[in-house]
Amino acid sequence: MNFDIAIIGAGNAGLSLARNLFRDQTKKKIVVIEPELPENKVANWCTWMHKDNLSIFKNSIKGSWEDWTVSNKTQKIIHSSSSYKYVCINASMYLSQIENELNNSNILIIRDAVVEISKKNNRKEIICKNNIVSACHVYDSRPPKLNAGLLRQHFYGIEFELTEAHHIDSVILMDFDVDQYNGLHFIYALPFSERKLFVESTVISKELNQVEWYEDQIKLWMKNKNLNYLKKLSSEKGVISQGKIEYKNKGIHCIGARGGAVRMSSGYAFHNIQSQVGELANNIRNECYDVPVTMNKFVTFMDEIFNKVLINNPQIAIDLFLNTSKSLSADEFARFMTNTTSFNIWSKVIAQMPKKPFIEQILKSIKRG
Numbered sequence: 531m532n533f534d535i536a537i538i539g540a541g542n543a544g545l546s547l548a549r550n551l552f553r554d555q556t557k558k559k560i561v562v563i564e565p566e567l568p569e570n571k572v573a574n575w576c577t578w579m580h581k582d583n584l585s586i587f588k589n590s591i592k593g594s595w596e597d598w599t600v601s602n603k604t605q606k607i608i609h610s611s612s613s614y615k616y617v618c619i620n621a622s623m624y625l626s627q628i629e630n631e632l633n634n635s636n637i638l639i640i641r642d643a644v645v646e647i648s649k650k651n652n653r654k655e656i657i658c659k660n661n662i663v664s665a666c667h668v669y670d671s672r673p674p675k676l677n678a679g680l681l682r683q684h685f686y687g688i689e690f691e692l693t694e695a696h697h698i699d700s701v702i703l704m705d706f707d708v709d710q711y712n713g714l715h716f717i718y719a720l721p722f723s724e725r726k727l728f729v730e731s732t733v734i735s736k737e738l739n740q741v742e743w744y745e746d747q748i749k750l751w752m753k754n755k756n757l758n759y760l761k762k763l764s765s766e767k768g769v770i771s772q773g774k775i776e777y778k779n780k781g782i783h784c785i786g787a788r789g790g791a792v793r794m795s796s797g798y799a800f801h802n803i804q805s806q807v808g809e810l811a812n813n814i815r816n817e818c819y820d821v822p823v824t825m826n827k828f829v830t831f832m833d834e835i836f837n838k839v840l841i842n843n844p845q846i847a848i849d850l851f852l853n854t855s856k857s858l859s860a861d862e863f864a865r866f867m868t869n870t871t872s873f874n875i876w877s878k879v880i881a882q883m884p885k886k887p888f889i890e891q892i893l894k895s896i897k898r899g
């Protein structure tokens with residue numbers, strides 16, 4: 531089977547790229563290779579969106595909120611925005627809708643797993659479990675392998691139907707009032723409706739925990755809040771790199787999380803992936819096949835410094851998150867998280883960094899080049 535473009539992986543990046551190319555009315559022969567069905571994807575993909583842009587995702591939005599909080603035992607920072615919403619996209623709905631749209635196109639979706647990619651003359655040969663595909667350009671979005679020693683954000687979350695209304699009306703972005711022995715740990719919660727609450731235990735560290743550990747943390751947090759559940763509706767788990775992902779395979783382009791679209795300091799990727807594949811589709815229309823740089827060098831440099839300061843000074847980590855949130859307005863915070871940051875916003879964030887470890891880390895990084 532010969533194609534102009536092969537997209538490996540029909541997740542956020544792969545399918546969003548395919549849809550952009552389809553909507554561009556491309557004449558190119560395109561194949562998407564993915565082993566899983568979209569309806570089996572269980573994930574809440576959340577990000578901040580300007581209110582004017584919500585309609586683009588309206589059919590897959592599971593919840594949206596104007597308020598979010600960051601807290602510990604003694605402090606609670608509440609952000610209320612009039613311009614941005616914190617939006618939760620239902621991954622399965624989002625991907626299923628794109629696949630339905632592509633059913634009426636000349637873009638082929640093959641349900642198969644890629645095993646190996648090799649170069650053959652000017653083309654790439656993609657060996658799958660049951661098929662062999664040849665393409666001029668390959669965009670690989672398979673989840674990156676995360677080497678041991680890499681800082682990661684690992685999490686397990688459960689959506690509950692509660693016995694009674696929870697009275698939580700804002701998103702809980704980070705509640706640090708939990709066990710801190712296994713790394714920087716916080717609870718994240720999305721109040722979908724009066725009695726439906728998604729609660730996730732997230733840890734930033736190099737070592738992963740057993741699922742039971744996160745589950746116990748969720749239950750303990752709920753007990754402390756007097757929240758009882760009738761049943762568990764669904765669960766999601768994940769591991770996201772907070773370190774640099776660099777894939778070098780000549781002639782194979784990497785997109786999505788594999789292509790460096792995860793923001794290293796926060797683990798958020800949705801917004802970056804949408805910008806990355808949007809720009810890429812434009813490039814392809816103009817016969818340029820390179821993946822645009824997703825994260826500018828300054829953001830990457832600052833995120834690396836931020837993470838290193840956190841690893842080396844875990845005792846200040848919670849205050850750092852709280853003070854950074856406190857120093858920004860809700861709109862500034864949303865812009866910071868979605869990389870639409872001004873110098874003014876950066877200067878407020880930098881002002882919250884503890885001076886000595888921050889300057890030491892900058893000097894070390896500059897020295898290393």
Ligand SMILES: Cc1cc2nc3c(=O)[nH]c(=O)nc-3n(C[C@H](O)[C@H](O)[C@H](O)COP(=O)(O)OP(=O)(O)OC[C@H]3O[C@@H](n4cnc5c(N)ncnc54)[C@H](O)[C@@H]3O)c2cc1C
Nearest residue numbers: 539540541542543573575576643644768786787798799800
């Ligand atoms: C549970 C979970 C929740 C998350 N929540 C958020 C969030 O709230 N906000 C945010 O910004 N980011 C979030 N993320 C980060 C997340 O990584 C991205 O948002 C997004 O899914 C990454 O898109 P992607 O296309 O790079 O990878 P994916 O969406 O993971 O797509 C990769 C695809 O490759 C396929 N694949 C795997 N192996 C093969 C193979 N051998 N051959 C072919 N295909 C293969 C997979 O089945 C998958 O469909 C979350 C991640 C997880 C796991």
